[in-house]
Each structure stands twice: as structure tokens, then as C-alpha cells.
Amino acid sequence: MYSILEAKELADSIYEFVVKAPNVAANCEPGQFVIVRTSEDSERIPLTICDYDREKETITIVVQVIGASTYAMKSLKAGDSFHDFVGPLGRPSELIETPIEELKQKKILFVAGGLGTAPVYPQVKWLHEHGVDADVIVGAKTKSLIIMEKEMEAVAGTLYITTDDGSYKRQGMVTKVIEDLYAEGKKYDLCVTIGPMIMMKFVCLLTKKLELKTIVSMNPIMVDGTGMCGACRLTVGDSVKFACVDGPEFDGHLVNFDEAMKRQQIYKTAEGRAYLKAKEGDTHHGGCGQCGGDK
């Protein structure tokens, strides 16, 4: 059992947990993730390590409720615990393996979409602690979905916030901010983008044109997270990679996003059914035309 020391709602259906996990906290680095199970029969859910404290032996995770298993985490409070919590999984971010002097020469831009802000944070923070200030773009659908603004402000060079609907700060998608910055004459040497796959795809299309090398953090469906099942496979350039052991970070200009986005939908029908059951009790028997529960 892994006890939850703190739990709070960051925004609408986005929750943060600080979890006691000594083995993970001792060795994790930015860019890595954990796999969590809420209870005895839960699914294995991959979540990025959003912060860690080696002394207090804790890991911070941020979860967005999108389906049955993340819905089950929603009601967890400080004092409760996760049944399983394993990690650190995946490879650390390429940044932290690059010599600091080299990083100091570089202008780095982070582009976070929605919940992607949480996994971007430890990387920006790590750079800040090592004397490198990176610019950060945070985008969300609407004001209430902007998270960790204060924390990010404290570690970012310049922080640009944008909302799709213009309800807060700039208006438009994150790609628009990149275009604006380039129009103003800014230039970067490296871009790191984390968020929904569709956003990462469009960021990559743009940065390819701008000849800006871009790292993405992929979140395909996973089961074990140790390279044993192949559920997480992606096409990167000419080869097939397992995101859980070869990634989760890849050169975004080489990732086949269309295939990856299709693969993310494999269990959509089954998941939808489980979600409705978790939310409404066993009352949903199809007919909504969405979940395929009547098939």
C-alpha cells in the first residue's frame, strides 16, 4: 500500500496527489512515469511523475478524470492509499542527460496542453535549478482548466498562457502562440511539447516547418509498462518502438501520430461502458449512440 499524503483538486476534474513511494522517489528523474492501481481489481494506469522529493520520499502525480479508472481516483483523500504504485518507468528526459553547459547555450521552449502542464513542470523546474530558464507556453480550452500557473511562473523564463476561448490571457491554440513568437522574431533551438496527441501532432507539423527540433512525450495505452506486452508500440521513423521502455519521449518529427491516435481508441467502446457504469451504477444499457453499449 502506498499512502496518499496530500490530495487536492487543481481544476475541474483534475486532481493532484502526493504519494509516499520511497523506491520511486529515490531514483526517478524528470520525464519518467509510474503505474498506479487504485484497488485490488483496478486497471494499471500510467501517470507521469510531476514532482518528487527525495528526502520526504514522495512522488506527485496529477490525474485527469477521463474514464472509469481515473474516476475511481477522484474520491481518494489524504490518508487513503493506492494499492499499487510502481516506477520509475520509461527513460528520463533527454534534457537531463545533456551536459548543462550545452543546455545553457540553448533557447528552449516548452509547449504544454491542458493536463500536459503537470509533466512539463518538473522539467522546467529542473532546468531552472540548473540555471537554465526556458520559455513556456501553456494552453487550455478555458480558464478553469489552467493548472499550476503560480508554480510554473516561479521556474519559467517567460510564461505565455493561452485559452482556446480567450477566457484568460491570450486567445487561440498553443500553435498560434508559437507562430506569434516567431513573428516577433524569437527563435528557439529546442522544443518540448506534452499534451493531448492531437495537440502534439499539430505542434510538430508547425515546428517541422520552423526547423525546430521537437521532443514529444507519448501516452499510448499501456498494460505492464515494462516492455512485456507491446500494447504501447508506436512507429517512430522506420522502426517500431515500445513507448514504455524506449520512451515515453521521442523525436516528434518522426512519430506517426495518425497511427498512434487510432491505437489510443482501441478500447473506446469497452471503456465507455465501464465509465458509465462507474458513474451511474449499472443503469446504462445502450441507446446513447456513443458508447456502443447496445452492440
Place this chain on the structure above:
Amino acid sequence: MDVLKKVPVREQDPKVRATNFEEVCLGYNKEEAMEEASRCLNCKNAQCVKGCPVSISIPDFIKEVKEGNFEEAYNVITKSSSLPAVCGRVCPQENQCEGKCIRGIKGEAVSIGKLERFVADWAFENGIKPSVNAEKKNKKVAVIGSGPSGLSCAGDLAKMGYDVTVFEALHELGGVLVYGIPEFRLPKEKVVKKEIENVKALGVKFEKNTIIGKSFTIDELIDKYGFDAVFIGSGAGLPKFMGIPGENANGVFSANEYLTRSNLMKAFKESDTPIMIGKKVIVVGGGNVAMDAARTALRLGSEVHIVYRRSEEELPARVEEVHHAKEEGIIFNLLTNPVEILSDENGWVSGIKCIKMELGEPDESGRRSPVEIKGSEFEIECDAVIMSLGTSPNPLISSTTKGLEINRRKCIVVKEENGETSKDGVFAGGDAVTGAATVILAMGAGRTAAKGIDEYLSAKGN
């Protein structure tokens, strides 16, 4: 009674079992076991023992069964084996102990596996545990992986008095026994959990959710956590794919993924983890793993075809499993090899393009190798494909452990007689060393390494 024939073992009716996950083989009862035991000739120079990789004293335990001394029989078996209820069920006996049995020359071999299983199940039911009587030694050993090799190594070391901790990456113990081999062949609660309880009863500690190479390295186990020796029993869990076009389409799974969802995550019954239930499923491959995947899909309600590039004779799966699969209604498309996976506009599998094969000259393994028949391509419609082409050792450990020699096939290199690797104090065994093999070989390797570790630590003194 016909002494040339085995006492038949009761099985679930194929039609019934094709729709459930209960164990297929029901095993012997007391009377049947004693009757079968009486067929054994109690040979002086027993050939059967030579066929058993861990040399169980087969005639001795069978003699006890014949006389109804089941506890004695259990004690004989557990001197050589730490997982009898498992091996009695899943060993390829026809090639091992039973393959060598004298009775088999004229008639059918003695049902050694079924007798072993009976004795082990009887011991569970009667609460009999393997005995420990060693003095505690003040030395710590880490065991990586809780599959058959790790469990037997840990069990043996604990019996010798060592302080043993097993580190397991997953949230359940048992390795392939829990995530791979399905419930209908190897019940988890009734058999695997109980065998693990027996190892726990010996004082072995277990740390789940701990991945060596990620959570910490082997060097840290030794330098930081003070382990005096390490055994690597991390198996061969990395799935192979064919590398043909279309393999990443939605609905193409590795057998590992499919079986893990069903077994470990319990998707075969109500569970949060989903599994895709195809209308028509193609399983590519012909080994035990392919049979298990096929029979799982069948039980979930799919029409299932096995596509295998050689002929029936070369099927690497156990004869019993192929027989069971056929009885249950699995369709075999032999001498057929996939060349492409076809998908619809949304990226879902719609069929598989195959080519017919014929058998050519024998290859190094002595098996006749399949050759494509030019121009014989054809398509089979299907909505799911399960790739069961074998597995290789996961590089997580080898890539994070300096000084650990591996071979071309990514297998850890060891000295056969004691399981010693190229790294001081580190031993290995099971599938991580041999590549995908069998439960009993993994268990045997675990025992050999336990002895090797004991000699190593004794020689080192304090």
C-alpha cells in the same frame, strides 16, 4: 483393468468447457490415483527419472501412492521439486518423464504427471507444507522475479537458512504462471497462490511493484542494500512481432498482451481492464502460448483459427494442448504464413493475407523448414490477430548491470553447473538464460543456482 492403458482422467466436456474458464482436467481421485500407481513396475534402473529435469524419485513416490501413503509421497517429491502442483499440470511429460517410462514401450506410459498433481493437490487439501529445519544464516540474498526459477531458488535458499527477498516487477507473484498460463490450465487461487504461500511459509519475503534496473539496480542491491548475492530469474518476456505491413493496426495484439489482460488483469471475468473480443480471431504461431491465446479467445466467444507455417507434426505445443484445442473447436490453418495484415479505413484489422507453404529440406533443428509456394497468396477475413511468435529476455536488467555478459540472443551467460554469471556474486537461471523454455527447466535452474549461491557464500565465509 487394462494394464497397458492409463487410468483415464476425468475432464470437463469439451462443449461445456469451451464457454468457461474452469480447469479442463479434473485430475484423479484417491482410488484412481492408487490404481494408476499400481501400473508402475517400480523399475530398479528407472528410466523415467532420467527424463525428469529435476530427477524426482518417481518410482519411490509412486510406490507410496500405491500404498495410500500420500504424505510420504509428497515428501519424496518435494525433496526435488518446489512446485509439484504446477509441474504435474504443465510439464511436457510426454517428452520428459513419461516419454522414457518402460510401460510406454508396449502400452501407455504411467501417468506420472497426473499422479504428481494428485499428490500435490492432496497435500494442499490436507494442509501439509514442505518442512524447514535449517539454522538461520546471517546472509541476505536477493531474487529478481517471482516466476518458477525465482520461487524455487528462493525456496531452496530459505530452506538452507538464508534471508531471502524476492523482487517482482508486477503487482502479482508467479511470473508466467499468473500472467501467461490461463486459469483453465493452471488455476491461480487453487494452485499458484498456494504454491507461493508455501514459499512464504519458509520465511521468504516478497516485494512486489519493484523493477530491478528501474526502481534500483543490481549494484545498488549489493552496495546499498547489503545483499550478499543476487539471483536473476527475470524470464523472457519481450514479445516478438513479425515485422510485416499492417502489424500496428487496431486489433493486432501480442499473445502476451492478450493473455496478460485476461489472466493477470482478469479481463475474462468482470474487471476494469478491457479485452477485445473479436468475432473471428487469427492466432499466428503453434506453441503452447499460441494454444493458450487461442483457447482463451474461444472461451471469450470468438471463432478462432490457428495459422502456423509448418505442418501438424512440427507444432511445438504439447500434444495434450493441441488435442484439447481441437476438441474445443479451434480451427487449424497449417502450412500457412501471414504476409500482411489488412485494415479498414479506421485502422481496424479487416483480414490477413497469407501465403501457402510446403515443407522443404530439414534445417539445423532437424525439422523440415517451410518454403513459400509462389503465387499462392490468399486472404482470410478476421477482426483480430494475436501474434504468438515467441519471446526473448527483456533487456532492462542486462542494460543496467555493468559486467553482466549476455549472448547474441540477449540471454544471460552462466556456468551450467552453478548458475554463476560473469559478475561476482550474481547468479541467473530460467528463461532469462535459456530463452523461452519450460517451467520445470526454470525451476531446476533455480535450484542449481541456489546450490551455487550456497557454495559461493560458504566459501566467502563471514
